[in-house]
Amino acid sequence: EKALTEAFSRFGEVVEVKIVMDRVSQRSKGFGFVQYASEADAERAKAEMNGKVLSGRIIFVDDVKAKSQLSGDLPSSTVSPVLS
Secondary structure (H helix, E strand, O other), X not given: OHHHHHHXXXXXXXXXXXXXXXXXXXXXXXXEEEXXXXXXXXXXXXXXXXXXXXXOEEOOEXXXXXXXXXOOOOOXXXXXXXXX
């Protein structure tokens, strides 16, 4: 999480960083979330970091959608970038 925080904090105030871990092995599942205080900072991070190499891996940055948005119930909006 420290590497993600350092890499993404240059785009604005990072509120939270979470790496998704496997419950059994306690190893990273290969994706996580970075939440910003402002949507503009999140958009800038997405534009700048998508496709970049971080810790030896190419990262993909996209917006998170609420489960209700995935089913089409609500209009889409940016919540925070997601890494995978």
